[in-house]
Amino acid sequence: MSDSWPRRRLLAILRGASEPLDAQELARITGQHVTTVRFHLDVLTRESLVRQFQQPPRGRGRPRIGYSAVQRSVGYQELAQVLADQLGPDPRRRSEAAIAAGRAWGAKLDAVDHPVESLEDAKDVVMTLTSELGFAPERDPASETPEQAMVRLTACPLRELARTHSEVVCGVHLGLIKEVLERNGARGEINVRLHPFVEPELCVVRLELLAAHREPEPAPVPVVAEPAVEPMIAPSGGRVAPQLRNADPNIAKQSAQQW
Incomplete structure (x- = not known):
């Protein structure tokens, strides 16, 4: 399964979903043909990574088959909830502590090894890292400029906890991304922002090239006025x-x- 990007993405989406999803819904989310989605779901079911549930039909017809990810560890969500609650009541301090924790995680993580020499390199690092962690990232070419880019995170393993503790969950993820980018040479070159829940099921990582590393704009060509003749x-x-x-x-x- 680990060698199949479509199956990794389906599994990440199911892990972040609050209820079982059927093949039609997953096909709409991923843009894949429903037959292709069913094939990947069958593989994930055989590998005991997802479970099937019978759901009521929409209108007339046969009952639908819903799919839900098998939890990788017992009580993981509850443990994360307890840890988040221990960071204190002040949202700003909780966010700062979470970012620091994310950086500590990134410093120990055997993560991406890809030198960052450009904004494109930074995008590649973020895409690879978030894919490995189950965020099902997507590029957003329509929003890209020479100075900034966005990566869409269409799934999150801790989405339900992030809805109530976004400053903690998203802070950890932001600190992790920052640390991994800096480990690969982006310190002082790329600014990273994480925007949670720009849509109900979507978060966005924004990468901005800092001003000191942008291409200088060409100097305007001086215009010499011709002498007026009377x-x-x-x-x-x-x-x-x-x-x-x-x-x-x-x-x-x-x-x-x-x-």
Whole structure:
């Protein structure tokens, strides 16, 4: 299963779901054909990573088959809840403590080894890291610019806890991402932000290239104004030399002689 990206993503989505999801719903979320989704779900079921549940049909028809992820460890959610509650009542201090904990985790994690020399490298590191941790990340090319990029996290192993303790859960994940990026050389180059629940089932990691490392804008080309020419009409109706504004008197005299 670990070699199959589609199955890893399905499993991550099911782990973050609050109720069983059927193949049709998973196909809509992932953009895969429903037949392909059913194939991957059968594999996950045989590997005892998901369980099947019979659900009421929508309208007339046969009952639906829902799928739910098998919990990897007993009481993991409850343990995380207890630890989150121990960080104190002040949300700011809880967030700071969570980020520090995430950094400590990232320092010990045998994680991505990919030198970060550009914004594109930073995106690759975040995509790989969050994929390995079960966040089912997606790129968001429509929002990308040369200075910033976004990675969409479509699943979260601790989503239900994050709904009530986002400053703790998301703080740990933010600290982890920061630490792994800095371990790979991004210190002082990339700013990282984590926006939880921009949609009910979606969080976003925003990567911003710091100003000191952005490409300088080209200097504007100076525009040289052409001298204005004022034609003059002689009292007799004949032509006289045009006069240049702010022109050298000697040049004006030579021009008058030519006329």
